[in-house]
Amino acid sequence: MKLSLGAILAIWLSGLQFIAVLSVVSFYFVSSERVLLDHATTLIGEVGRGSTEHSKGFLEPAIRATKLAKRLIESDIVDNNSAEQLEKLLFQQMQVVPQLSGIYYGDDQGNFVYVMRSEKHADFRTKLVKRNNGFISTELIWRDENYNVTRRTTDPTDKFDPRVRPWYIDAKDKRSFIWTAPYIFFSSQSPGITAATPITSASNQFEGVIGVDIEIEEISRFLSGLDIGSSGVAMALSSDRDVIAHPNSNFIRETDQANTLKFVKIDQIEDLVAREAFGNLPNFDQVAAEQEIEAEFKYNDGKYASILIPGSNHDLPWSIAIYAPLSDFIGGIEKNRTRNIWIAMFIAMITGLIGLKIANKINQPIRDFAIRAGHVASGNVSKSNASSQTYPELEEVSETLASEIAQRKTFERIYGLTFSLTSRGMAQISPNDGHFIRVNQQLADTLGYTLKEMADLSIFDILHPEDVDSYLSFQKTLFEDYEYNQEKRYIRKNGEIIWLQVNAFLIRDNKGEPMYAVATIDDRTAQKKAETKINELSRDLSHFARVNMMGQMAEGLAHELNQPLTSITQNVDAALLTLKDLPDADPELIEILNDMDRQAHHGAEIIRALRGLVRKDEGEKSQFDINELLDQTLQLLKPEANELEISIALKAQDIPLVFGNRVQVAQVIMNLTRNAIEAVEASGVSERDITIKTKPQKKFIEIHVIDTGPGIDPDVDLFAQFESSKRDGMGLGLSLSRTLIEANGGKVWYEPKTKGRSRFCFTIPVAVIS
Amino acid sequence: MFRMEDFTIYIIDDEEDIRTSLTRSLTKRGYKVESFSSADSFLETYNRTISGCLLLDYGMPEMNGLELQNKLIEMEISIPIIFMTGHGGIPQSVQAIKAGAIDFLEKPFQQKVLLKAIDTAFEQAISFNEDIESANALKAKFETLTAREKEIAEFIVQNPADTSSKNIGRQLDVSPRTVDHHRARVLEKMDVTSVAELIEKAIKSDLFS
Numbered sequence: 001m002k003l004s005l006g007a008i009l010a011i012w013l014s015g016l017q018f019i020a021v022l023s024v025v026s027f028y029f030v031s032s033e034r035v036l037l038d039h040a041t042t043l044i045g046e047v048g049r050g051s052t053e054h055s056k057g058f059l060e061p062a063i064r065a066t067k068l069a070k071r072l073i074e075s076d077i078v079d080n081n082s083a084e085q086l087e088k089l090l091f092q093q094m095q096v097v098p099q100l101s102g103i104y105y106g107d108d109q110g111n112f113v114y115v116m117r118s119e120k121h122a123d124f125r126t127k128l129v130k131r132n133n134g135f136i137s138t139e140l141i142w143r144d145e146n147y148n149v150t151r152r153t154t155d156p157t158d159k160f161d162p163r164v165r166p167w168y169i170d171a172k173d174k175r176s177f178i179w180t181a182p183y184i185f186f187s188s189q190s191p192g193i194t195a196a197t198p199i200t201s202a203s204n205q206f207e208g209v210i211g212v213d214i215e216i217e218e219i220s221r222f223l224s225g226l227d228i229g230s231s232g233v234a235m236a237l238s239s240d241r242d243v244i245a246h247p248n249s250n251f252i253r254e255t256d257q258a259n260t261l262k263f264v265k266i267d268q269i270e271d272l273v274a275r276e277a278f279g280n281l282p283n284f285d286q287v288a289a290e291q292e293i294e295a296e297f298k299y300n301d302g303k304y305a306s307i308l309i310p311g312s313n314h315d316l317p318w319s320i321a322i323y324a325p326l327s328d329f330i331g332g333i334e335k336n337r338t339r340n341i342w343i344a345m346f347i348a349m350i351t352g353l354i355g356l357k358i359a360n361k362i363n364q365p366i367r368d369f370a371i372r373a374g375h376v377a378s379g380n381v382s383k384s385n386a387s388s389q390t391y392p393e394l395e396e397v398s399e400t401l402a403s404e405i406a407q408r409k410t411f412e413r414i415y416g417l418t419f420s421l422t423s424r425g426m427a428q429i430s431p432n433d434g435h436f437i438r439v440n441q442q443l444a445d446t447l448g449y450t451l452k453e454m455a456d457l458s459i460f461d462i463l464h465p466e467d468v469d470s471y472l473s474f475q476k477t478l479f480e481d482y483e484y485n486q487e488k489r490y491i492r493k494n495g496e497i498i499w500l501q502v503n504a505f506l507i508r509d510n511k512g513e514p515m516y517a518v519a520t521i522d523d524r525t526a527q528k529k530a531e532t533k534i535n536e537l538s539r540d541l542s543h544f545a546r547v548n549m550m551g552q553m554a555e556g557l558a559h560e561l562n563q564p565l566t567s568i569t570q571n572v573d574a575a576l577l578t579l580k581d582l583p584d585a586d587p588e589l590i591e592i593l594n595d596m597d598r599q600a601h602h603g604a605e606i607i608r609a610l611r612g613l614v615r616k617d618e619g620e621k622s623q624f625d626i627n628e629l630l631d632q633t634l635q636l637l638k639p640e641a642n643e644l645e646i647s648i649a650l651k652a653q654d655i656p657l658v659f660g661n662r663v664q665v666a667q668v669i670m671n672l673t674r675n676a677i678e679a680v681e682a683s684g685v686s687e688r689d690i691t692i693k694t695k696p697q698k699k700f701i702e703i704h705v706i707d708t709g710p711g712i713d714p715d716v717d718l719f720a721q722f723e724s725s726k727r728d729g730m731g732l733g734l735s736l737s738r739t740l741i742e743a744n745g746g747k748v749w750y751e752p753k754t755k756g757r758s759r760f761c762f763t764i765p766v767a768v769i770s
Numbered sequence: 771m772f773r774m775e776d777f778t779i780y781i782i783d784d785e786e787d788i789r790t791s792l793t794r795s796l797t798k799r800g801y802k803v804e805s806f807s808s809a810d811s812f813l814e815t816y817n818r819t820i821s822g823c824l825l826l827d828y829g830m831p832e833m834n835g836l837e838l839q840n841k842l843i844e845m846e847i848s849i850p851i852i853f854m855t856g857h858g859g860i861p862q863s864v865q866a867i868k869a870g871a872i873d874f875l876e877k878p879f880q881q882k883v884l885l886k887a888i889d890t891a892f893e894q895a896i897s898f899n900e901d902i903e904s905a906n907a908l909k910a911k912f913e914t915l916t917a918r919e920k921e922i923a924e925f926i927v928q929n930p931a932d933t934s935s936k937n938i939g940r941q942l943d944v945s946p947r948t949v950d951h952h953r954a955r956v957l958e959k960m961d962v963t964s965v966a967e968l969i970e971k972a973i974k975s976d977l978f979s
Contacts, residue, residue: 562877562878563788565878566788566792568878570791571791573881574794574795577798604878
């Protein structure tokens with residue numbers, strides 16, 4: 001599709017505006033989004049690290065308490081064999097460090113001192129388990145904050161053995177400070193964790209383990225209080241992938257089949273985003289060994305950022321995991337973006353409209369020019385409609401165009417007039433594929449098509465099937481710049497065959513490239529048909545003449561010879577009868593006469609046989625137009641007459657069809673006319689003309705052949721065979737003519753000379769219309 | 771009784787040699803012969819009371835044999851014709867025979883063929899003669915009938931399909947008995963034995979043409 005200049009200008013102007021505004025908005029959005037996202041990541045990271053620090057700070061006093069107790073025992077300031085001293089030491093630590101929910105010491109004999117906070121009876125409770133030669137005693141002591149005993153009791157059923165506890169085994173095995181896996185305290189149902197450290201003697205002998213229990217509910221509280229965006233979440237994960245702290249503390253506990261409480265695994269937590277963010281980490285130990293892991297992910301069409309800060313890097317028994325939806329950070333500008341796009345579109349529309357206006361303004365002179373060019377092209381060359389607003393370049397082009405078109409119009413008009421007014425068929429033909437570029441009405445009529453139909457045709461559509469290759473010669477002749485001039489058969493729309501005389505030459509453009517062939521075309525069908533008919537007649541006549549002249553001659557000879565033979569036989573018969581009357585007739589004479597009779601008959605037999613050899617061509621009779629036949633026959637004689645400067649005129653009347661053998665009648669016309677030509681030529685008269693007339697009678701048509709020759713000697717029997725008034729004539733012509741005319745039911749006669757003209761006449765019966 | 775002396779052969783041929791030789795041989799055989807060089811000269815001298823036959827050449831200038839035959843038919847002259855031709859044209863011979871010619875002889879012909887044709891012509895001439903005589907006789911008898919008898923006789927011959935007395939009576943407005951009476955008289959006077967014979971003879975001799 002071709003766009004007008006106006007449209008192009010408008011589209012480009014408004015389109016470019018739109019694209020410019022849109023790119024500014026988009027760039028602004030993308031860059032600010034990036035900044036905010038970076039900021040979000042940093043924020044999350046810092047929150048994570050802060051949480052880690054907080055965790056460390058939370059655990060530090062407990063660790064310190066453990067280490068202090070260890071130091072005091074190992075430096076023998078506190079005797080670890082003395083339950084009283086140990087209890088006091090542990091009690092003091094409990095008072096100092098509020099994070100501790102319990103502190104205890106177990107030795108390798110199975111003795112156990114345990115101080116814990118209590119809610120019943122007093123603030124603290126001590127459990128003492130003593131093993132002595134297989135005897136186990138368990139004492140429970142409640143004390144207030146001033147170390148005064150408020151209650152004392154024993155529990156013989158409690159046979160607690162610290163040596164089988166995990167914290168004991170682990171610390172003993174590792175001989176170093178350890179954290180146990182977080183767990184949930186049975187009594188308070190709060191999450192907690194145990195730290196343990198081994199006690200060794202001066203000789204580095206293992207003596208026991210000090211352990212502390214710390215409730216870490218506080219961590220969950222801390223994490224839930226964090227402000228990470230508006231809805232970010234921070235969690236603590238153990239190395240077993242347990243969620244040990246979460247803002248929603250309900251999420252972290254579950255009851256297993258044995259009805260014991262335990263932590264929820266990260267891939268089973270009800271916080272589905274957390275599950276998506278961290279649930280896929282397969283081996284937490286390995287992950288925890290790595291550096292901080294930052295990630296962005298999608299969940300439920302929402303975009304999130306996450307970070308995992310492994311605790312092992314900070315001597316923490318858990319890792320901190322944080323995720324936050326990105327919309328918390330960039331939601332604002334995303335809203336802005338949509339608004340900005342609308343603003344961009346609005347601005348683009350406004351500027352587009354302005355662009356259109358400007359385009360229109362620029363385009364106006366060009367449009368005026370186009371209109372003017374149209375006027376000029378249609379022949380309306382005037383300066384009156386020149387626009388007030390224009391460009392000098394356009395003005396120049398306009399002038400040139402106008403004069404060019406005026407010139408071409410004149411030429412076109414002359415050519416077009418010639419093309420359509422000529423009485424001959426004319427066509428412009430493509431020299432490459434032969435299709436008709438333009439034809440005039442005359443050619444279309446000749447071929448039986450409408451002008452519209454002709455436009456879809458090529459010369460191949462009208463070529464006679466046997467002449468299809470003649471197009472090659474057409475092309476070749478034209479391309480060699482010769483004139484093509486051929487008479488050939490073509491096919492009309494209705495299938496009729498017509499003869500066209502095609503005369504064509506090639507028109508080339510100013511580069512010498514072939515443009516089209518101009519052809520003038522004449523319908524030669526009628527002439528061709530007449531020629532064909534005359535040729536046929538000529539052929540028939542010469543065949544007829546050959547056969548019939550022989551027949552006629554044989555016939556004539558037979559007749560002429562039979563007469564004397566008949567006389568001979570009759571005379572012989574008379575002689576024999578005469579001889580028989582004589583008394584002394586010579587028998588030999590009778591024999592001679594008999595022989596003569598027999599020989600005369602033998603001669604007649606030979607003649608009969610000869611006649612049989614040359615059969616007369618009887619021919620078929622039909623209805624035909626005698627005028628037409630006269631015309632055709634005279635055409636055959638014209639060359640002969642012209643050579644002798646004798647004119648032949650046919651004065652035909654409108655007459656009915658006749659019935660007879662066409663070729664035989666033609667032969668008679670031929671004979672009589674030729675006789676007339678010869679008579680005129682032989683006479684040497686100054687008036688050298690022959691007239692043929694047709695004249696209707698009742699049941700016959702009379703044909704008169706009138707010449708200015710000398711006429712016929714009345715002594716000559718004209719129509720007898722072998723009689724001729726011509727020196728070299730055989731006397732067969734008129735006799736044959738008579739035979740032929742009579743065979744066709746007509747008569748032939750001679751009318752003697754009157755007014756210097758003699759005439760031979762014959763009749764042919766009129767065809768009876770059945 | 772018809773005799774050979776009453777029978778003339780008319781030779782018409784434009785060729786003099788033919789006329790001479792034919793006249794010679796036929797005269798020798800005892801025939802009465804007259805010869806003419808053209809159809810016209812024959813017609814000029816022909817006397818229709820003398821019976822005979824024509825020995826006619828087909829191909830002659832002016833009036834040819836076939837034209838003469840037609841002319842004779844036109845003139846109601848019944849004379850047997852034997853054609854001779856030097857051409858042997860089949861179509862013409864057919865036409866001639868159709869028009870009543872006895873034969874169409876191709877020149878030169880065997881004498882016995884000619885003589886046989888002449889014999890046929892002679893017999894035909896006799897028969898022509900007899901026909902004429904019997905017709906004349908029948909006519910003479912008819913003239914002896916009364917007017918009413920003539921009327922009845924004519925009615926019978928013209929209406930051979932229904933010759934009952936009743937029908938004749940109704941048509942002629944007389945009683946069947948009267949018809950019976952007259953019819954008996956007619957048969958007697960006309961010298962015939964039955965109505966059928968009367969009809970046959972009357973038609974043959976063209977009594978009521």
